[in-house]
Amino acid sequence: MDDVLEDAWARVEEFGRRPGASAIRPLFTADPKRFDRYSHRGAGLLLDMSKTAISDEVREALFDLARAARVEQGRDAMANGEIVNNTERRAALHMALRGGLPGAGAAAHEDALRTLTYMRAFTESVHRGEVRGATNQRFDTVLSIGIGGSDLGPVMVTRALWRAGDPMRPVHLGNVDGHGWETVLPMLDPRRTLVLIGSKTFTTAETMANARLVRAWMEASVGRNGASAHFAALSTNLAACEAFGIAADRVFPFRDWVGGRFSLWSALGLSLALSLGWERFEALLDGAREMDQHFLGAPLEQNLPILLALVEAWHVGGLKIHRRAVLPYDERLRRLPAHLQQLEMESLGKSVRRDGTPTPWSTGPVVFGEPGTSAQHSFMQLVHQGPNPVPVDFILVAKSDHRHDENHRILLANGLAQAAALMVGRDADAVKAEMREAGADEETIARLVPHRVSPGDRPSNTIVMPRLDPQALGSLIALYEHKVFVLGCLWDVNPFDQWGVELGKVLATPILRELTDGRRVPHDSSTSGLLAEIQRLQR
Numbered sequence: 001m002d003d004v005l006e007d008a009w010a011r012v013e014e015f016g017r018r019p020g021a022s023a024i025r026p027l028f029t030a031d032p033k034r035f036d037r038y039s040h041r042g043a044g045l046l047l048d049m050s051k052t053a054i055s056d057e058v059r060e061a062l063f064d065l066a067r068a069a070r071v072e073q074g075r076d077a078m079a080n081g082e083i084v085n086n087t088e089r090r091a092a093l094h095m096a097l098r099g100g101l102p103g104a105g106a107a108a109h110e111d112a113l114r115t116l117t118y119m120r121a122f123t124e125s126v127h128r129g130e131v132r133g134a135t136n137q138r139f140d141t142v143l144s145i146g147i148g149g150s151d152l153g154p155v156m157v158t159r160a161l162w163r164a165g166d167p168m169r170p171v172h173l174g175n176v177d178g179h180g181w182e183t184v185l186p187m188l189d190p191r192r193t194l195v196l197i198g199s200k201t202f203t204t205a206e207t208m209a210n211a212r213l214v215r216a217w218m219e220a221s222v223g224r225n226g227a228s229a230h231f232a233a234l235s236t237n238l239a240a241c242e243a244f245g246i247a248a249d250r251v252f253p254f255r256d257w258v259g260g261r262f263s264l265w266s267a268l269g270l271s272l273a274l275s276l277g278w279e280r281f282e283a284l285l286d287g288a289r290e291m292d293q294h295f296l297g298a299p300l301e302q303n304l305p306i307l308l309a310l311v312e313a314w315h316v317g318g319l320k321i322h323r324r325a326v327l328p329y330d331e332r333l334r335r336l337p338a339h340l341q342q343l344e345m346e347s348l349g350k351s352v353r354r355d356g357t358p359t360p361w362s363t364g365p366v367v368f369g370e371p372g373t374s375a376q377h378s379f380m381q382l383v384h385q386g387p388n389p390v391p392v393d394f395i396l397v398a399k400s401d402h403r404h405d406e407n408h409r410i411l412l413a414n415g416l417a418q419a420a421a422l423m424v425g426r427d428a429d430a431v432k433a434e435m436r437e438a439g440a441d442e443e444t445i446a447r448l449v450p451h452r453v454s455p456g457d458r459p460s461n462t463i464v465m466p467r468l469d470p471q472a473l474g475s476l477i478a479l480y481e482h483k484v485f486v487l488g489c490l491w492d493v494n495p496f497d498q499w500g501v502e503l504g505k506v507l508a509t510p511i512l513r514e515l516t517d518g519r520r521v522p523h524d525s526s527t528s529g530l531l532a533e534i535q536r537l538q539r
C-alpha cells in the first residue's frame with residue numbers, strides 16, 4: 001500500500017508544481033458548466049467546490065489518491081467497529097450513536113440506545129418537574145462542566161439552536177480560569193440548577209477543579225446531603241463518577257469507542273437534550289445519520305465528505321497551503337470554527353503515520369474562523385491580498401429564522417461576494433478603469449493601483465444549508481467529522497488519538513506544586529524566569 005499511496009501523492013504533488021496550477025479563472029472560462037460539474041448534494045446540503053483550482057485531471061488524480069488510500073475500505077472498517085484507532089486499540093463508532101449501521105455498528109447502536117432511552121426518560125422527567133432539586137424546586141437551568149471535546153461540540157450546538165422559551169437555560173463552564181466561573185455565577189440560582197459534569201475520562205484536571213468548585217457552591221446553598229440531587233455525570237469512567245459522589249442513577253455512560261471530539265451525540269449531549277428538548281436532540285442525530293448514509297453509500301465521485309477531504313488534500317499536498325479559514329454566514333454558528341479547530345487540528349495535527357514512521361507529506365492545516373460578515377472586517381484583508389492564499393469554507397444558510405429580510409439579504413450577498421471576489425480578483429486595468437470612472441486624477445491612480453489590485457484565483461468551498469435547524473446542523477457536523485476521517489486515510493495518520501496534548505499536562509504538575517508551596521523545581525531557564533516573575537508580581 002505504501003508505494004501505491006506514495007505514488008498517488010507524488011502525482012498530486014506533480015500537478016501542484018505545474019505552471020498555473022493554482023489558477024481558477026481559466027477553469028471557469030473553459031467550462032461554462034463548471035458549477036454544475038463541481039457542486040454536489042448530499043443529506044440536504046450542497047457543496048460547491050468549483051471555486052478551487054481542481055481541473056478534471058487533478059480531480060482524477062485525487063480520486064486515484066482516495067483509492068490508493070483505501071478510503072472506502074477504511075470507512076467500512078470504521079462502520080463495522082474495527083480497531084481504526086490503532087494507538088489506543090479502539091474502534092471509532094460515533095456513527096453507531098446515530099443508528100443506521102449494519103453488523104457490529106448495529107450492535108453498538110443497541111448498546112448506545114440503552115443510554116439514549118435513559119437520557120430521554122430523564123430529560124422528560126426533568127421537564128415535567130418530576131425530577132427536582134433539593135428544595136423541591138423545578139430545574140430551569142442546566143450548567144455543563146467540561147472542556148475540549150466535552151465542551152466545544154455541545155456549546156457550538158447550543159449557540160446554534162437554543163432560543164428563548166426552550167425547555168431549560170444552558171450555561172457552560174469550560175475553562176479552569178476562575179473568571180469563567182465568576183462570569184456565569186450571577187446567572188445561576190443553585191436551587192434551580194442541574195449540574196452536568198461531562199468528562200470522558202473523569203480525570204481531566206480542569207474539569208475536576210471546576211466540578212469541586214461548583215459542588216462546594218451547591219453544598220453551601222442546599223446542604224451537603226441535598227447537593228447530590230443537583231448533579232449528574234456523563235462519562236466512560238463509572239468508578240471515578242462514583243468516587244466523586246455522583247449517584248449511580250445519575251451517571252450517563254458512553255463507551256471508549258466514542259472519541260471526545262465526536263461525542264456530542266452520546267450521553268455527552270445530555271445538556272442539549274435538556275436545553276433544546278428531546279425531539280430537537282433526536283433531529284440532530286437524524287441529520288447526522290442522513291450524512292452517515294450518504295458517506296457510506298454515495299460513490300466516491302459524489303461523496304461530500306470525501307470530496308471535501310480531497311479539496312483539502314489538494315490544497316495542502318498539491319499547492320502547499322497549510323491553513324484554512326471557516327466563515328459561517330450565520331451568527332448562530334459562531335462557535336463552529338472553535339469546534340472545527342478541535343475536530344480537525346486535534347485529529348490531523350500529526351507527524352507520524354499509523355505505523356509510527358514519519359509522514360512523508362504535510363498533514364493537518366491550521367484552521368481558524370469567525371462568522372461573516374464580521375470576519376470581513378477583521379482578517380479577510382489578509383485572505384484577499386496577503387502573500388499566501390488561505391482557502392476558505394463559506395457556509396451559507398438560505399432561509400433565516402427571523403423577519404429582518406433586508407439583513408439576511410445583506411448577509412447572503414456578502415458571503416457570495418467574498419467568495420467571488422477571492423476567485424475573480426481585480427487586476428490593474430480594472431482598478432484604473434474604475435478609478436477613472438469615479439473621477440480620480442492620474443497621479444492618484446498611479447499611486448493607488450498596486451494597493452488596490454487583488455490577485456484573484458484564491459480558492460474557496462461554499463456549503464449551502466437550507467436552514468439552520470437541528471437536522472441540517474447534524475448533517476453539517478457529520479460532514480466535517482467524516483471529512484476528518486477521510487483525511488486520516490489520505491495522510492495515513494490516526495485521527496482518533498491526541499498524544500501531543502499529554503506533555504503539557506505532565507509538565508503542569510511540578511509547576512502547580514511550585515506555585516502552591518513555593519518549593520523550587522528545576523526547569524528550563526525561561527520557565528524558571530517566568531515563574532519567578534509571576535511570583536514576584538503576586539507578592
Ligand SMILES: O=P(O)(O)OC[C@H]1O[C@H](O)[C@H](O)[C@@H](O)[C@@H]1O
Nearest residue numbers: 148149150199200201204260501
Ligand atoms: O472528556 P475529557 O476526558 O475530560 O477530556 C477533555 C479533553 O481533554 C483532552 O486533553 C483532550 O485534548 C481532548 O480530546 C478531550 O476532549
